[in-house]
Amino acid sequence: MAQYKKEVNAIVEAIGGADNIQTATHCVTRLRFVLRDEGKVDQEKLESLDIVKGSFSTNGQFQVIIGQGTVDKVYKELVAETGIGEATKEDVKDAAAKNTNVFQRAVKTLADIFIPILPAIVTAGLLMGINNILTAEGIFYDGASVIDIHPQWADFAGIINLIANTAFVFLPGLIGWSAVKRFGGSELLGIVLGLMLVHPDLLNAWGYGQAQLEGEIPTWNLFGLTIEQVGYQGQVLPILFSAWILAKIEIFLRKRVPDSIQLLVVAPVALLITGFIAFAAIGPITFTIGNGITNVFTSIFAAVPLVGGFLYGLIYAPLVVTGMHHTFLAVDLQLIGTIGGTFLWPILVLSNIAQGSAALAMMFATRDEKLKGLSLSSAVSAYLGITEPAMFGVNIRYKFPFVCAIISAAIGGAFITVNGVLANSIGVGGLPGIFSIQAGFWGVFFIGMVIAFILPLVLTYLYARIRKAA
Structure with missing residues (x-):
């Protein structure tokens, strides 16, 4: 643990010293601070440290991205060096809540309610994808499904469907x-x-x-x-x-x-x-x-799907920055329960992929070895549904990758919305997200994924090269 003493001292100095730390904890990848004065943070100095993958402030917490497997060791060294004492996530949330307004607390409450049940919902989405493969027509056989050609698999598909639907029933x-x-x-x-x-x-x-x-x-x-x-x-x-x-x-x-x-x-x-x-x-x-909320969203997306898909693709990543994206978990679940699918969540998938590709482009565009490594690892993470390292560690730091990503997500979102893509459930918000899409839309959604993968990669790389040439 003492191996991180130098890094911890540098982090503490960059965030305004030990006296500026009110309380701190950590999650899987990040140190979470409640600071007395965030104005004392030298973010440029903080993010220049090799051990720091990025930083951001949200919901009264200042979060420093360290990385899985390392953050717990860094946290223990932080506690030892500063004497602040260990705190639970609830302790930090309670302290942070005092620094937030009513609306932020409401969003945080929704997040606290829905995030713990996400594993069950995501699992249901993945299992529905397997059921789609077995029961949807035209995937492997013209005009027929796997269980039509191989009826011995029908009961297996039935059990999978039962397990998948339980979380929603x-x-x-x-x-x-x-x-x-x-x-x-x-x-x-x-x-x-x-x-x-x-x-x-x-x-x-x-x-x-x-x-x-x-x-x-x-x-x-x-x-x-x-x-x-x-x-x-x-x-x-x-x-x-x-x-x-x-x-x-x-x-x-x-x-x-x-x-x-x-x-x-x-x-x-x-x-x-x-x-x-x-x-x-x-x-x-x-x-x-609830039905009124559903009708509002369905009416907008039915009347002007191009605009609805474009705008939601454009704003989703900024919503993640503010933490407001958690609000739409309830809307997604309401849509699934009312109309049997959600047209919002597929856009989330494209947004995450776009953020990953924008970060990946920076790996090819930069000569900074630290940034190359961070860009590659954060891109892989985003492709698997975890976008914080890509967004806060790379894209927002350099601004133009983030802009390229949200423009690309907006274009991809408009494309799939015009084509009426629906997801059976919430799943893994990255490349595996296709398994949660209703089988009849897999082809169209795959094209949307290609747009979200290629476009930000090209835009970010070209802009980076042009900026260097200028």
């Missing part, structure tokens, strides 16, 4: 767990609440429209109040608001109910009250709002 259960935990309640009650909203005795949300046309929606009559017995499969907003209420009721009761009877009172009362409110008010209201 019981999505409110996953969100309930994460949301109630985030709001300070018992995550177990959050799971129960989420599963309650998709109970098989309820009318399935996907059959609501047809049942409404036929006038066959089942109802409860509670003290003269008519409540529809409708489930909320694939819906995001009903469980988010219900989870917040459940957590607040639980916290309220735990502070006032004696320990000896908490088991008999807190959970039953909290779930009972939240359940009534959820089915009577929260569900119907947020179901309407």
